[in-house]
Amino acid sequence: TQLLEQSPQFLSIQEGENLTVYCNSSSVFSSLQWYRQEPGEGPVLLVTVVTGGEVKKLKRLTFQFGDARKDSSLHITAAQPGDTGLYLCAGAMAYTGTASKLTFGTGTRLQVTL
Amino acid sequence: DAGVIQSPRHEVTEMGQEVTLRCKPISGHNSLFWYRQTMMRGLELLIYFNNNVPIDDSGMPEDRFSAKMPNASFSTLKIQPSEPRDSAVYFCAGERDGGTQYFGPGTRLTVL
Numbered sequence: 001t002q003l004l005e006q007s008p009q010f011l012s013i014q015e016g017e018n019l020t021v022y023c024n025s026s027s028v029f030s031s032l033q034w035y036r037q038e039p040g041e042g043p044v045l046l047v048t049v050v051t052g053g054e055v056k057k058l059k060r061l062t063f064q065f066g067d068a069r070k071d072s073s074l075h076i077t078a079a080q081p082g083d084t085g086l087y088l089c090a091g092a093m094a095y096t097g098t099a100s101k102l103t104f105g106t107g108t109r110l111q112v113t114l
Numbered sequence: 115d116a117g118v119i120q121s122p123r124h125e126v127t128e129m130g131q132e133v134t135l136r137c138k139p140i141s142g143h144n145s146l147f148w149y150r151q152t153m154m155r156g157l158e159l160l161i162y163f164n165n166n167v168p169i170d171d172s173g174m175p176e177d178r179f180s181a182k183m184p185n186a187s188f189s190t191l192k193i194q195p196s197e198p199r200d201s202a203v204y205f206c207a208g209e210r211d212g213g214t215q216y217f218g219p220g221t222r223l224t225v226l
Contacts, residue, residue: 040219040220041217041219041220042118042205042207042217042218042219042220043157043205043217044217045214045215088156088157094212095162095164095169095170098145098211098212099145099162099164099169099209099212100212101159101162101170102147102159102215103159104156104157104158105156106156107156107157
């Protein structure tokens, strides 16, 4: 079983602070995805990283894929209350064909207060 | 587009009863996934369909669980008989040709 461990599990910070969430695995993935999930809704894809060492930025969010494609990090600069939610990483392995099998991480619950 | 539609949104039932969860994926999405989310185990893949054919059901917990996809616009996940440990939020998600997976809002199932 491929497991992705996220840390921290819970994070409560004030608006304007920076934070980093980590996603670690012993397995190599073809790509790694980050999702955000809000209460009562399904996860929504934020980004996909494919190449070892790749860095992607999405406004105040910076995503990095480890060189060995086993780990990833999500850094948020100047967090805002709207960033509150459950952040999930997911390792992707391709099925035969085009779809990918996603193995989700344990999740990081972020709360940003005023 | 209305997005992925799941029904019911909430289901409360008693142990031993049959439960059927429904999903309508986004039109044109040829892959459909059923997931289960719990606090203890996180988000787990139950079954994957491609072009209405089950491809990977290795995540289905046991014979009490079954899933069907009679056509491209409809899928069901059935639990019979249900047990309290089946209580979870069940999501379906659709994807087209290896693209982004779009999740539905989920069905929160409580088995008493």
